[in-house]
Amino acid sequence: MRALVMTAPGGAEHSQIREVGVPHPGPGEVAVDVAYAGLNFVDVMARRGDAGYTAEWPYRPGKEVSGTVREVGEGVTGLAVGDRVVAAPVGAGLAEVAIADAALTVPLPNGVSLREAAAVPLGLATAVLLLTDAGRFEAGDTVLVHSAGGGIGQAVAGLVPLLGGGRLIGTVGRPGKAAAATASGYDHAFARDEALSEAVRAATGGRGVDLVLDPLGTEALDLDLAVAAPGARIVLFGNAGGGAVADLPPLGRLMAGNLSVTGFSHRGLAATAPERLARAIRRVLDLLAGGGLELPVTELPGLAAVPAAHDAMEARQATGKYVVRVAG
Ligand SMILES: NC(=O)c1ccc[n+]([C@@H]2O[C@H](COP(=O)([O-])OP(=O)(O)OC[C@H]3O[C@@H](n4cnc5c(N)ncnc54)[C@H](OP(=O)(O)O)[C@@H]3O)[C@@H](O)[C@H]2O)c1
Structure with a gap:
């Protein structure tokens, strides 16, 4: 089968489409014939060689897929060969066959296409968990989202109206991406x-924001604190620049503003509380099936197109969510 293989830290020059052996599921796992796979910035961070992503090369990226069950491992119940599913593999999802934990393999409801479903297990599930679990979003909240023109940024914009509605303020690294966020x-x-x-203070009539979703390490933390309304939640969920991170704010500052700073990790949740992640995946699938949620995706025609798309993401030129058609 064909798979995307990253041979060394760096850029697209180290990404290859290779023939590799077809994997088989171990106990509690499922093999999925991948129809579509989602692209995510975490794969770019791994490719760059950012600390904490992978120490082993060659590396096989890809953490969200849709497709059909090909084989089930020992002890797996509730899933059968041929079922349409989404899954969150630990990695190696940008391939014709992917292996995932059965606990993170969720059947697709009727009416949800494999194409849109590929954006669910990592991207949309993260967005809904950032808002609800980590961010304690309440209807009417004002939410500040950094990198608002990207995949997670657009997923948040799609979800907020379905969670009761609120006011959305986005930031982007390049002025040209502001239009993608407002669209x-x-x-x-x-x-x-x-x-x-x-600008953020003026947009909120001086009050500030109730929730900040921040994937920029600690680069924007001073700003987050400066625009936080009393009682605001700041959720840190990435380090897009990949550099060293600074200390967290002093206790006195958090106490005085009744502020909370929270971390979020999809990978951490997959490892420690997969049922919470699976619940978020099902929740988003139900919203898609109900027709209330739409997430426009850009479709890449095959695995060979992925390295260039990763380049565009790394160069901050990509907007929105990308999925790649792997088969069918
Ligand atoms: N904690 C988790 O479990 C989790 C799960 C999924 C995603 N994430 C994080 O959420 C963010 C969004 O993910 P995504 O997959 O939807 O990606 P994305 O937003 O489509 O693309 C990543 C964006 O990061 C921003 N960025 C900031 N500094 C950058 C730098 N030095 N180099 C390149 N890009 C930089 C760019 O937007 P601007 O220039 O507009 O800022 C870029 O478009 C990423 O930082 C990712 O790591 C975290």
Whole structure:
């Protein structure tokens, strides 16, 4: 079978489509014939060689797929060969066959296409968990989202109206990406520059924001604190720049503002509380099946197109969510 293989840290020059052996599921696992796979920035961070992603090369990326069950491992119940599913493999999902834990393999409801479903196990599930579990979103909240023009940013914009609605303020690294954010539902989208704090304050009538979703390490943390309304939650869920991170805010500052700073990790949840992740996946699938949630995706025609798309993500030029058609 064909698979995307990253041979060494770096860029697309180290990404190859190779013939590799077909994997078989171990106990409690499922093999999926992959129809579509989602692209995610975490694969770019692994490719760059960021600490904590992979120490082993060659590396096989890919953490969300849709397709049909090909084989079930020992002890797996409730899933059968031929079932249409989504799954969150630990890695190696950008391939014709992927292996995932049965606990993170979820049947597709009728009416959800394999194409849109490929954005669910990592991207949309993360977005809904950021808002609900980690962010304690409440209807009417004002939410500030960094990198709002990207996959997670657009997923958040799609979900907020379905969670009761709120006000959405996005930031983008390049001014040209602001239009992508507003097109997906942000009320305001600002480039991150020195005037950002005043712009966010002005957009909220001086009150500040109730929730910040921040994948920028600690780069934007001073800004997050500056625009946090009393009682605000700040959720840190990435380190897109890949550099060293600074200390967290002093206790006195958090106490004085009744602020909370929370971390979120999809990988951590998959390892320690897979049932919570599976519940989020099912929740998003149900929203898609009900027709209330739409997440536009850009479809790549095959695995060979993935390295260039990873390049565009790394260069901050990509907007929205990408999925790749792997088969069928
Ligand atoms: N904790 C978790 O479990 C989890 C799960 C999924 C995703 N994430 C994180 O969520 C973020 C969004 O993920 P995504 O897959 O939807 O990606 P994405 O937003 O489509 O693309 C990543 C974005 O990161 C921003 N960025 C900031 N600094 C960057 C840098 N130095 N180099 C390249 N890009 C930089 C860019 O947007 P701007 O220039 O507009 O800022 C870029 O478009 C990523 O940071 C990812 O690591 C975390």
